[in-house]
Amino acid sequence: MSRPPRPSHLPLRDGVSASCVVVRPGDAPTALDFLAARLAVLSRDEWAERLARGEVLDAQGQPLNASTPCRPGQRIFYYRRLAAEPEPLASEHIVFQDEWLVVADKPHFMPVTPSGRFVQQSLLVRLKRRLGLADLSPVHRIDRETAGLVVFAVQPHTRDAYQALFRHRRVHKLYEAVAPHRPDLVLPHTYRSRLAPDAERFFLSREVAGEPNSETHIERAQPLGAHALYHLRPITGQRHQLRLHMMALGVPILGDGFYPEVLRGPGEPDDAENPLQLLARALAFDDPVTGEQRRFSSSLTLRAAQAASPAPAAGADQFDDKVPRSVMGASGA
DSSP: OOOOOOOTTSOOBTTBOOEEEEOOTTSOSBHHHHHHHHOTTSOHHHHHHHHHTTOEEOTTSOBOOTTOBOOTTOEEEEOOOOSOOOOOSSOOEEEEEOSSEEEEEEOTTOOSSOBTTBSTTSHHHHHHHHHTOTTOEESSOOOTTOEEEEEEESSGGGHHHHHHHHHTTOOEEEEEEEEEOOTTSOSSEEEEEEEEEOSSOTTOEEEESSSOOEEEEEEEEEEETTEEEEEEEESSOOTTHHHHHHHHTTOOOTTOSSSSSOSSOTTSOOOTTSOOOEEEEEEEEEOTTTOOEEEEEOOOOOHHHHHHOOSOOOOGGGGTTTSOGGGOOOBTO
C-alpha cells in the first residue's frame, strides 16, 4: 500500500515532516478517540495535550481539537517527536551536494530515516534541518549499524528516477568489512542464497531453502593479522545481506550485535566501543537526470582496519578494473 502524500504546504517542524494517518470505516468518531485507539504508542492524555497545542492538523493544515469529528478517508497529520533520544556518537559528513543530490557519510548507529528511538537524530531529519531542504528524501537505505555513503534526492520529481537505479541494480557499490582472516577462502568468490525475515524475531533475517534472491561478490581480502579487510560488492540489496553472507562463509563481521548470535536487541543501548565493522565505501552510477557520470567515495575508515594498519584502506579506486567506463566520471568524487 502506498503512503498517503504529505500536502506540500505543511511545514517541517525541527526538520521533521508531518506523518499521516487515514481514518478507516468503523474507526472512532472523534480526533482524540481515533488517535488514542489507532496510535496507542502515545497515551490518551499525551494525544489530548498534542491536540490542545495545535500539533494535529487536517489536510489543509488547520489544527484539530479533541472533539473534531472524523470521517472515513480523512487524512490526519501529526509530527513525530520523542521526549529523549540517544545522542549520536558522531556527526554526519556531507560528501557532495548540488541541486539534484546530497550524498552524506552516515556514522555508525544513526538510522537513515526516523524509526524506533530516533527521530531528530536520524540522518534524514538532521540533514533537512542542517540544509533547509524540506523535500530531501533517501533513494536507498543502509543498516543503522553500518557506516558510510547514503544518497538523497533533493527534488521530489526526480526521486523515483534515482530510486530506480537501485531497484534495477544500475549502481555499482563497494563495501568494506573487517572479519576473521580465512586464508583458505579462494577469492574472488560469489555467494548466493535465499534470505527471508526471521519468523520469530522481527529484526533479523535468515537463510532459507529456495531459489537465491541475494548475491554478493567478495573481491579480495587484505590481511590484518588475525583479521582481514574484505571488499564486498552486493549485487542485490536484501536486509542484512552482507552480514549474513559473511557469517555463512565462516567470517562474521566484527562488532555484529545480531549475527551469529544476538548480543543486543534493537531497543538496547549500542556498544560505542565495538561498532559493526562494515562501511559503504563507494558508489558509481550514470545520473538519470543530468547524464553525468557520478562517483562518490566515503571519507570514513573502519576502526579495526585503522588500528591494524596505518595505511589508508583502498576505496573508490577499486572500481577502476570492475566498473564499465560509462560510469567512471569524476563528478562527486
